[in-house]
Each structure stands twice: as C-alpha cells, then as structure tokens.
Amino acid sequence: MIASEYALFAQVGRARRIDAGTPLFRRGDLGTSMFVIASGAIELDFGEDLVAKRLGPREFFGELGLLIGDHARSADATMVEDGVLLELGRHEFDLLAQRDPQLLSHFLRRAIMRVVYNEQGLIARLRRRNQELQMALDTLRATAHRLNQTEVLTRTDELTGLTNRRGFALHVDQRRRSQGLGGQSLVLIDCDRFKAINDAHGHLAGDRVLQSVANLLRAVSGPDDIACRLGGDEFCLLVAGRQSQDVARMANYIAASARTLRQMQSVPPQITTLSIGACVIADAAHDWEHWYGQADTALYRAKRLGGDRVEWQD
Numbered sequence: 001m002i003a004s005e006y007a008l009f010a011q012v013g014r015a016r017r018i019d020a021g022t023p024l025f026r027r028g029d030l031g032t033s034m035f036v037i038a039s040g041a042i043e044l045d046f047g048e049d050l051v052a053k054r055l056g057p058r059e060f061f062g063e064l065g066l067l068i069g070d071h072a073r074s075a076d077a078t079m080v081e082d083g084v085l086l087e088l089g090r091h092e093f094d095l096l097a098q099r100d101p102q103l104l105s106h107f108l109r110r111a112i113m114r115v116v117y118n119e120q121g122l123i124a125r126l127r128r129r130n131q132e133l134q135m136a137l138d139t140l141r142a143t144a145h146r147l148n149q150t151e152v153l154t155r156t157d158e159l160t161g162l163t164n165r166r167g168f169a170l171h172v173d174q175r176r177r178s179q180g181l182g183g184q185s186l187v188l189i190d191c192d193r194f195k196a197i198n199d200a201h202g203h204l205a206g207d208r209v210l211q212s213v214a215n216l217l218r219a220v221s222g223p224d225d226i227a228c229r230l231g232g233d234e235f236c237l238l239v240a241g242r243q244s245q246d247v248a249r250m251a252n253y254i255a256a257s258a259r260t261l262r263q264m265q266s267v268p269p270q271i272t273t274l275s276i277g278a279c280v281i282a283d284a285a286h287d288w289e290h291w292y293g294q295a296d297t298a299l300y301r302a303k304r305l306g307g308d309r310v311e312w313q314d
C-alpha cells in the first residue's frame with residue numbers, strides 16, 4: 001500500500017493491538033472487514049500444500065470480506081509478531097469513499113488486480129498439478145499394461161501361441177470355481193512318432209509340425225473352448241457346452257485332417273498323424289485328476305492300437 005493510501009486508511013481504521021500467536025480468522029469463516037498492518041506481522045495459511053504468506057507493515061489482507069461482504073475467508077490469518085492492525089468495516093469504507101474517492105478507486109483497482117494475479121497463479125499451479133497427475137496416471141497405466149502382457153506371456157506357449165500347461169491349470173481352476181466342470185469334454189492329443197521327424201528332418205521341422213497341430217486345434221475350438229499345448233508333442237482341448245456326439249465329431253475331424261495333411265507326403269512332413277483320447281466330464285463327484293486319468297487311459301489305448309485314431313473312456 002503506498003504512503004498516501006496508508007495515511008488515508010490510518011485516519012479511519014480501528015486500531016487493534018494484537019499479540020503474536022493470536023488467530024484473527026480461519027479459512028471458511030464469513031468476514032466483512034479488511035485489515036491493514038500498522039506494525040508487527042501476520043501469516044496467511046491457505047492450507048493444502050499452498051505456500052503460506054507473511055505480511056508486514058503497510059500491507060493489507062482480508063479485503064474481499066469487505067468488498068464482497070460475508071465472504072468465506074480463503075486462509076487462516078494469525079498474528080506472528082506483536083503489533084497493531086487497522087480494521088476497516090463497511091462504515092469505515094464509506095468514510096474512505098467520502099474523504100478521498102479518487103485514492104480509494106486507485107486502491108480498489110490494485111486490490112482487484114492482486115486478486116486476479118493470485119487467481120492466475122493458483123490456476124497455473126493447478127494446471128501443473130494436473131499435468132503431474134496425468135503423467136503419474138499414464139505411468140500407472142503403462143505399468144499395468146506391461147504387467148498384463150507379462151501375465152499373458154507366462155500363460156502362453158511361445159512356439160505355438162496356445163495356452164501353456166500353467167495357463168491351462170489356471171483356466172481349469174477358474175472354470176471349476178465359476179461354473180463347475182461337469183458337462184465339458186476333455187480331449188488329449190498326442191503326435192505319432194514325432195521324435196522320428198526331429199531325427200530325420202531336424203528340430204525346426206519338428207517345430208513346424210507342432211505349429212500345424214496348434215493351428216488345427218485353434219481352427220476347431222469355439223470361443224468357450226480352450227486349446228492348450230501341455231508340453232513336447234502333447235496337446236489338449238477342453239470343450240464346453242457341447243453334446244458328446246459333437247465332441248466326437250470334432251475329435252474325428254482333427255484326426256482325419258491330420259491324416260489327410262500327412263498323406264500329402266511333403267518333405268519335410270507338415271504334420272504327423274494324431275492319437276486322441278477323450279472323455280466327457282460327467283459330474284462333479286470326481287476331481288480333475290480322475291477325469292484327466294480317464295482321457296489319458298483312452299489316449300494310451302489309441303497309441304497301443306497303432307495311433308491315428310480317437311478312443312473314448314466312459
């Protein structure tokens with residue numbers, strides 16, 4: 001506040017001697033007066049993590065309470081050094097207007113500018129804070145996405161892109177808890193004399209055979225089925241919501257397709273014939289190991305009978 005303004009305010013302001021540590025008002029209080037500091041110092045605390053402001057002689061505060069009337073204070077004001085404050089309410093304001101309207105109008109213009117600057121500073125800080133929050137959110141999203149991808153990778157067989165044994169176990173567990181396994185069919189698929197392809201044509205040719213089997217299983221499985229590579233040349237299908245005749249047709253189709261492709265006699269071979277063992281998971285009375293054992297028994301029989309066939313275990 002310039003000297004002439006201060007002199008005018010000092011003529012009409014009610015002087016109050018106040019000790020250090022005395023609170024003047026708190027944030028949210030309704031105020032109708034402003035203060036000019038004659039001596040001593042006060043601190044304005046705007047809360048949150050906004051920087052507190054310290055004001056000394058000839059500085060003023062709380063002017064919005066006077067200018068707007070019943071304005072909620074935006075800071076806690078506390079005297080931090082013993083001193084004298086000049087308090088001005090509506091009556092004193094009228095006196096100022098009568099004594100020197102021009103000086104008062106200058107003061108008001110500057111007071112308004114100060115409010116505008118403060119608001120702009122606040123907006124800039126909020127914008128910065130918003131950007132920081134946005135960046136933190138982006139980082140969180142990217143991390144969540146990466147974790148998700150890693151989780152998907154740990155459930156996927158690298159060579160074929162099918163679910164791996166771990167993913168299959170998780171899936172079975174989840175399905176058992178959500179809807180139960182009853183009524184579904186388990187189909188185990190194993191390549192016939194696969195080792196011979198590796199030995200005769202190399203590991204890469206063997207890999208391509210495994211990929212062909214995976215493609216076949218992918219092609220026949222519906223959205224609720226799950227196709228999996230259990231490891232080596234062993235695969236399985238968990239077929240959901242289909243009649244056993246439909247599953248039998250599906251298993252026969254898989255075996256027949258592999259046989260037809262095998263008969264094309266390309267070198268190196270694109271696929272082997274397949275041995276398939278299957279069972280219908282009839283009820284919840286038995287655990288998963290029981291039904292897996294049933295399908296495995298059927299698969300073993302298919303192998304023993306020379307492969308290239310589908311066997312069922314009731």
Ligand SMILES: Nc1nc2c(ncn2[C@@H]2O[C@H](COP(=O)(O)OP(=O)(O)OP(=O)(O)O)[C@@H](O)[C@H]2O)c(=O)[nH]1
Nearest residue numbers: 190191192193194195196198203204206207232233
């Ligand atoms: N190319 C390739 N070979 C693999 C992979 N994983 C396992 N194998 C090989 O798969 C072969 C499986 O051999 P076996 O279990 O004897 O099966 P098989 O030769 O089909 O014999 P049968 O099932 O009795 O017809 C082994 O030689 C493994 O080394 C793989 O990821 N890629």
